[in-house]
Amino acid sequence: GAVVSQHPSRVICKSGTSVKIECRSLDFQATTMFWYRQFPKKSLMLMATSNEGSKATYEQGVEKDKFLINHASLTLSTLTVTSAHPEDSSFYICSPTNANEKLFFGSGTQLSVL
C-alpha cells in the first residue's frame, strides 16, 4: 500500500514560536493535499486543501496567515503553525490523494503549545 510519512509525530513548543509539520508521500505523487485538525474525542475538521504548485484554499474560519501551507512538490507538503498559542494545541493530520484520486492519511502530529 501507499506510504505517507508525517513528521514530527509529537511536538511541544513554547507560545509564540512557529512549528513546521511535514507530510511526504513516499511512493506516489500527491496531486492534492488535505490538512485536518482533530481535538480530543472529536471529528476531523478540514483546514485547507492544496494542489501542487498552487496556493492553498482554506476553509471558513481558518486563518491562512497562521496556518501556512506549502505544496511545492508532488511528494512534500508542509503545514507551519506560526506564532503558536495554547489554543492551537491539537492533532494535525495530512491526507494526500494520488492521480487516481485515491486518498491516504498520514499518522498525525500532536502539537502541544505551552
Place this chain on the structure above:
Amino acid sequence: AQTVTQSQPEMSVQEAETVTLSCTYDTSESDYYLFWYKQPPSRQMILVIRQEAYKQQNATENRFSVNFQKAAKSFSLKISDSQLGDAAMYFCAYRAREYGNKLVFGAGTILRVKS
C-alpha cells in the same frame, strides 16, 4: 451543504456479537462515495469500507458490511463477530468530486468491545 450525522456517540458490544453503527447524510449530488473509517488509540486513520453511490449492492469486507439506503440517505456499518481489536472511534464520511473531493466526516462513534 453536505453533512454527515452519526447519532450514536458511544456503542458497546460483547465480543463475538454483532453491532450496527448508524450514519445519515445530506447531499444534493447523485455521484458520491461513502466511507467508514476506524481510528484506534494510535489515531491512525484506517479505511474499513467504501461504497460508491451508483452501486446498489452493499459493500462487504470480511466481517464488515454496510446497509446503504440511497433514498433514505442512510449508510450503516455492521460489524459481525466483534473482536477486541475492533474497539476504536468509527467515522462515517462522504466524498464527492463536485465538492472538491474532500472528505466530510461525521462526529464519530466510540465502539467499546467487552470480553
